[in-house]
Amino acid sequence: MPHPSEPVRRTLLKAFAATPAAAALGGLAAPAAEAATAEGPAAPAPQAAPGIVKSLPDPYFTVRGTNAEARFDAFADTGFLTPADRFFVRNHTSTPVLDAEDWRLTLWGDGLHGRRPVHFTYGHLRDLPSVTRTALVECAGNGRSLYATQQGQTVSGTAWTLGAVGAARWRGVRLGEVLRRAGLAHDAVDLLPRGLDAPYVSGGTDYGRVRRPLSVAKALDDVILAYEMNGEPLPYDHGHPVRLIVPNWVGIASVKWLGDIEVSTRPLTSPWSTDWYRLLGEAHPPGGSAPITRQTLKSGHQLPFGAALEAGRVHRLTGRAWSAHAPVRTVEVSADGGATWRRAHLHDAPRRGAWVRWSAPWRPTRTGPATLLSRTTDAAGNTQPDRAVHNTQGYLFDAVVRHPVTVV
Ligand SMILES: Nc1nc2c(c(=O)[nH]1)N[C@H]1C(S)=C(S)[C@@H](COP(=O)(O)O)O[C@H]1N2
Numbered sequence: 001m002p003h004p005s006e007p008v009r010r011t012l013l014k015a016f017a018a019t020p021a022a023a024a025l026g027g028l029a030a031p032a033a034e035a036a037t038a039e040g041p042a043a044p045a046p047q048a049a050p051g052i053v054k055s056l057p058d059p060y061f062t063v064r065g066t067n068a069e070a071r072f073d074a075f076a077d078t079g080f081l082t083p084a085d086r087f088f089v090r091n092h093t094s095t096p097v098l099d100a101e102d103w104r105l106t107l108w109g110d111g112l113h114g115r116r117p118v119h120f121t122y123g124h125l126r127d128l129p130s131v132t133r134t135a136l137v138e139c140a141g142n143g144r145s146l147y148a149t150q151q152g153q154t155v156s157g158t159a160w161t162l163g164a165v166g167a168a169r170w171r172g173v174r175l176g177e178v179l180r181r182a183g184l185a186h187d188a189v190d191l192l193p194r195g196l197d198a199p200y201v202s203g204g205t206d207y208g209r210v211r212r213p214l215s216v217a218k219a220l221d222d223v224i225l226a227y228e229m230n231g232e233p234l235p236y237d238h239g240h241p242v243r244l245i246v247p248n249w250v251g252i253a254s255v256k257w258l259g260d261i262e263v264s265t266r267p268l269t270s271p272w273s274t275d276w277y278r279l280l281g282e283a284h285p286p287g288g289s290a291p292i293t294r295q296t297l298k299s300g301h302q303l304p305f306g307a308a309l310e311a312g313r314v315h316r317l318t319g320r321a322w323s324a325h326a327p328v329r330t331v332e333v334s335a336d337g338g339a340t341w342r343r344a345h346l347h348d349a350p351r352r353g354a355w356v357r358w359s360a361p362w363r364p365t366r367t368g369p370a371t372l373l374s375r376t377t378d379a380a381g382n383t384q385p386d387r388a389v390h391n392t393q394g395y396l397f398d399a400v401v402r403h404p405v406t407v408v
């Protein structure tokens, strides 16, 4: 991996020189503008997403438009943390390759005492007291395709299965620390962090740069301006040089490639809080719910859908479970469609904001199709339901996943 702070040109040349498959990949793995000019027309490569810099090996990723979903079943060979090169990428446009040395963060707005913009360089942030914490980043639409496949319902958006989630160790500065140094006014209520990636254009409408309101209360609670992921500088695709990490909230809150933050004494909005990231549909108020903030709870088997398992042998079923509300309390598994449940063994100490790995032995006897279920319950008493409440954009899927396998 090239070091993220190298200039664009050198980084690309190095990346191509270092990869034997460079010719086959063509320019597709590089930012789009470079691809067209420097490398000529590229041969179609199934595992390249336009605008994602890192390589997306087939065993680890499924490309969906400008995004790359991690294969949840392949998490079986990762530890508690998701390595950066295995972490899903959700890009509205494409990864900007930014140089930390040229970067600065601007805070501005009537929620600052001086009412004049305040700037922080990368070096300045790195000199402030740092914090390190483990947190999941999970897309609000993780599991979205299950509304269709499991519940027969139509939803719009990227058809993720379960792999739009990952856990990493983030190091950075508390957002509260930076806000205080910038002169946060006592009556400031809302922030609008904005990314430096290109404006998001969809269906002929330019929605501007990715930006999503964040309450001052949450900002002062546990939000960090992260510059390291698993002990390394943030990779380009995950927000280099600095991103927000907003623990337990939907992934959109964790704005990547952070450029500026408006600080306001009035509530703020953006299309990411008005048009998207609300629950819309029959079960919800007309005009939609309030903007969604907290993630939900989920669990899943680390096994490909349709996996073949031999009858008469003991298999070790493994998976992960997590909740944004409270630490995981139990995970149960069922191999008979939910008629009977058994407790799985938990391999990590449950903590809020993280996941636990689990396992359970299973000895199938009858050959043919079978459905494996897993169901988690958290310490606040939340349990995965049989059905998720439909919303038109397919957010916050929380139901028990029906995992088809074949016993052979
Ligand atoms: N600037 C910017 N920030 C962004 C996004 C984006 O497209 N641009 N995508 C958001 C969404 S929808 C998610 S789920 C997370 C994904 O983070 P990751 O790509 O590091 O996994 O980043 C969020 N932050």
Ligand SMILES: [Mo]
Pocket (backbone or CB within 6 Å): 090, 138, 139, 140, 141, 251, 252
């Ligand atoms: Mo997302």
